[in-house]
Amino acid sequence: MESLHSNVRIVWVITAALGAIVLGVFTAVVDRFLLDVGLWLAAVVIVVALACGIPYSVARYRVWRFEIQADALVLERGVITRVETAVPYVRVQHVDTQRGPVERLFGLASVVVYTAGSRGADVTIPGLRPERASEIHDRLRVLAIESEDAV
């Protein structure tokens, strides 16, 4: 099984930090107009959010695994709820490669696989080097076409 590029930890930590800041600003606004406790409350919220977010990002990276098997793409992920997904190539509708601003900053890309299913209609593999992402993209496309021929 393949794990993600280690830079993805930094991407996730930054995302978590941005979330913490938004939460902090929100707390500060609520405090200003409703509670009037003091700005330290917002600081506490930010610290707590970071204290949860940073270890979570690291743990998330440690758990994330994927593999391109013979018939299916297999993913293993989730810190609190561990999820194992198998996406048979026959069911792949289309494949996207995405690069968000933070991801681009750290030279990473994501591959998104779409199926016709209702619940897991899209499956994302984050934290890939762009070369690896396009490799996986092409490989999945070929496998999807091949397995289509077999049916």
Place this chain on the structure above:
Amino acid sequence: MRLHSLSGIWNALGYGVNGGSVVFFVWMIGLTLSDLPVSLLFVVVPVGFLVGVGYGVAQYLLFEYELTDETFDITSGVLNRTHREIPYHRIQNIDVTQSFGKRLFGCAVLRMETAGGGSTEATLDFVSKEEAVRLQSAVRQRKRAAAETAATESEQTNQESTTEPTLLFELRPRELALLTVAFLRPGALLLVLFGIPAGGDLATTVLLSLARPLGGPESLSVSAVSPNSLLVLVGVGLPLVVVGTWVVSGLITVIEYFGFQLGRVSNDLVYQRGLFRRYSGTIPLEKIQSLTITEPVLARPLGHAGLQVETAGYAAGESERGSQSAIPFSSRDRVFELARAIEPFEQLTFTRLPARARRRYVVQYLLVIGGLIAVGYLFSALVSEFTLWYLPVVALPVAPVAAHYKWKHRGYHVGEHHISFRAGYWRRKTKVVPYYRLQTVFTSQTVFQRRLGLATLTADIASSTSLGGANPTAYDIEGEEANRLHTLLCERLQHALSSRQ
């Protein structure tokens, strides 16, 4: 072909009224801002009306549909012209809806669904009933012809096979009566709750006079209602709401399922139903993704059940998207007989969940009750008159019983060509999924499940019902068993696909 001429008149009038009223309101706003002459209203409003009528007529005249050999074509639009071609083999369902008004004029709305997107692909609003029926069967025939030429190009197609549906099921009055009692719609609760304020004084008088002997408030004014008496009021009101919900839900059921008939035309199921508004629809057998057998708690002792089929498209007029009733309500034997005619699955013997799962449910329920008590206690500390914070304690003895029944009705069955899931006490749903319909397979374990060695397995299919409906999911099964099933399902899918070649 054009739509029914009445549709043009109706459409023109609708746009006319819209046009007139828009001009009216804009003029009125203009009046408040500047001193436009009021009398000019009698000129501009009719002009707005006429423009609207003109647009409506143009829309009617410019809307044309055509049955070609391979596609159903629609050309429409006044300012933005759209030409749409729908290949017959892509059409999932064809629904014909007759509202009460349209029935009086012998007209109907026809809708065609394909698998993609959440919206209807083609709507003919509206055509004569005969034209709708003609289109329905014509599209069906062309679909079949397209499928046959695709399968065996050399073989001659005989289109003259049966077009008259053979009747498979008809809802008898007794079954409809039982259905109204046994099938309680949660949605009816909202209607009742919104209906009570509309009922006005009568509703409040009845409620107050019933609650007073038990310690209810004298009136509904803020000064007379103490938190305790409010609780009594709720205690008395709740059964009334339940009865009301039941009646409303029964009425909706009758309106929806009156005169239900299911038939079969070659490879399609066709149904019609409805008291005021008649629905008729087509379900192609080869597009069915899964079957769901529903047994409400009151129906189980009667040995009755309902059957729904899920397709990947969108179903007109059904509460759950993509799910259609094949049998609203009948004896279990008949339901299973028809279900097996659609998908031949074997006798279902369900594997129960490990006993640890039941313990997990007890703990879950206890946590909910504990949470309620905690919230109540906090509230009582803030509001001194509220003293009944410990009331949720009465639910404590119920928790293990509830957990047991939840556990008892959950299970799964791994068959030769299908996997089945069962869940739900109040409305038990059994979902049968053929292996070749599987899309993706998920196994998930929360922290607590991991501690107990349990896992939840989802066999995702391409239907749109999963929100709120029965998921094809086995909850809290043995962890190792989940792993085994996970690989097994993937293998069976590959196997089923290669053998269907």
